Amino acid sequence: MPAFALEPAQTAWCAELRAVAEQRLRPLAEKGEPGHVNRPLVAELGRLGLPARLFTSGAVDLCLMRESLAYACTEAETALALQGLGAHPVHAHGTPAQRRRWLPRVADGTAVAAFALSEPGAGSDAAALSLSARPDGPAGSNGVAEHRRWRLYGEKCWISNAPEADFYTVFARTTPGAGARGVTAFLVPADRPGLTGSALDMLSPHPIGTLTFDAVPVTADDVLGEPDRGFRVAMGTLDLFRPSVGAFAVGMAQAALDATLDHTARRDAFGGRLSDLQAVAHQVAEMALRTEAARLMVHAAASAYDGGAADVRKRAAMAKLFATEAAQYVVDRAVQLHGARALQRGHLLEHLYREVRAPRIYEGASEVQRGIVAKQLYAELGDLEAI
Template sequence: MPDRSFLSWPFFEDRHRDLAEQLDAWCAKNLPVEHQDVDAACRELVAKLGRDGWLKPTALDTENPGPLDVRALCITRETLARHDGLADFAFAMQGLGTGALSLFGTIEQQQWLAKTRTGKAISAFALSEPRSGSDVANMEMAATRDGDFYLLSGEKTWISNGGIADLYIVFARTGEAPGAKGLSAFTVPAETKGLSIAERLEVIAPHPLARLSFDNVRVPASALIGKPGDGFRIAMSVLDVFRSTVGAAALGFARRALDESIGRVADRKLFGAPMAELQMVQGHIADMALDVDAAALLIYRAAWTKDMGAARVTREAAMAKLFATDKAQEVIDRAVQLHGGDGVRKGHIIESLYREIRALRIYEGASDVQKVVIARQVMGAA
């Protein structure tokens, strides 16, 4: 039984506690889904999550506008990740993919949100390029103004939901100024002429990923999100909201690893006694529990701070993502050790967690980049 004591922390309201309880019950009945065909599995997950209302926190409700509830996003990602990493992925990309529309979109652009919140459309966030991952300001893809249109040319890579998305939020260089100040964001429906899937990318924890090619993709000027040159600010604002949720997913993986390990050491005997009686094993469990609680505190501090109206939570979100993802890697590695051969047996939950966690220390800002972000925030404040 997973630890629920954190839900009594003052970061949460009753609606968050209800969300955690109800979603956990739903997950127990509906997850995991069959992963053999990853594209089909993701489509099924988005449809199920949307049908049953679990995608609502991912985007602005245009009928009852209000800020995104970051604590709800984090609780949902933590809960889904504890049950099924692919379910967490499906949920998360619906939020990240449309975050720019929730925060900066026009009324017309936000019509997409009714579809993504109900699972009737799949979204994607197209930011990374072959030569610019965490260094967004180094982006090369160009968007050239052509009357009432823009022509997009270049490539995007490591795009989650690439190949199955109905809508891509695409960032490109419009050239208002050098570096970060010359970027803009656009809505690009998947069927737009000139947009193609150049390559499907396979990774150790299978997810729908692709390299996208844009060959003079013609989009109307109304596809521009915000103003020309706002792209970097839009991207960073979206990451400010969703970076904490990456930490929450890592936390869900870590909690599952801890729960499985507690069960393992209680049942498994070594040298004539349960493993749990060995001081070395107790030390591992203590370290794992400490890392889980510390990560949770940082994650929900960042989420609460944003929900309380902070314009930016760059420092808090970076700390939460860095610590939670790095420590989840350590927690899961200890779980592998405690499970012995089973920990690396294909198909075992611990082996799956071991593969799932690694990417979280890379995407939405790699761990080393988060250290740079934190240092700049700390020194800037001083």
């Protein structure tokens, strides 16, 4: 059996997800307003039981879900992924009270989650966060304010589902000058006083916005994990979700490849079919090659995550990097081989062309992923030399 082959039950489940996405989710997605949370779509995902699987399954299942949904309905895929991204820190690091309050509502699609990490001056450089959490409370016996209450000041930017989410996983600086070691993760309900936001008009159709924190109160009950250890919460979440971004990309690439195969096999040109032209056939072969290679890297990273491998961060970065770059190539080639029709509003490839660009930037741009891979490689070299 080849490496990372799917079991028959997994293959059948993926086919079922594709069918459900096409028949039940895409109609809801088409009724949604671009740039806004599609709550009927989120609720339908809940009725299907897909958000609940985010908390009970591993990385391989997550990647299978994202690839299958992306193939037939990118909006449904993104809505599910954002629920997972925003709520996973609560699942992994939340208190019993936090989990009881929010996870059932995320699972059934009645609450929308968001992951608030990026800032205007700290996009991919997550350790450079400037949103400040200032101690708010009476001085303790040592004359220093007790770190049980804080006020959040600053701004988050390019936050998916903002400003319409019901709660945010927010990363703020609790210890100035401490870099990654001075960041704390907070669970912040959207109705906290001082929290406002506005939508951004972006290329991607899903909602993205800014958040402004003007003395937003948070307490120790809102902390996810431990104070000053929030960077681990963020990186642990990204280690899980970066391979699945690659799965999203693979789903889009496969949809573009299949559309191109169908088009070139039927299109008459130059006295024959487009597929008869070697220049076309070789491009289609390259598209298939990159799509399959990306899929294998995604499954390798997901399997490494589920198996607790030591090199998960490197594999996750590799998978996201390779798969998103491959999908960009495949979709671009698909547009070229379809010609002008692929640029018409409403065409599958016009939609994919807009969707495929953002994953090379969010959750760490491609350049950041290369940096992570290189850092891990040199660290491994150092470990070997020390033996």
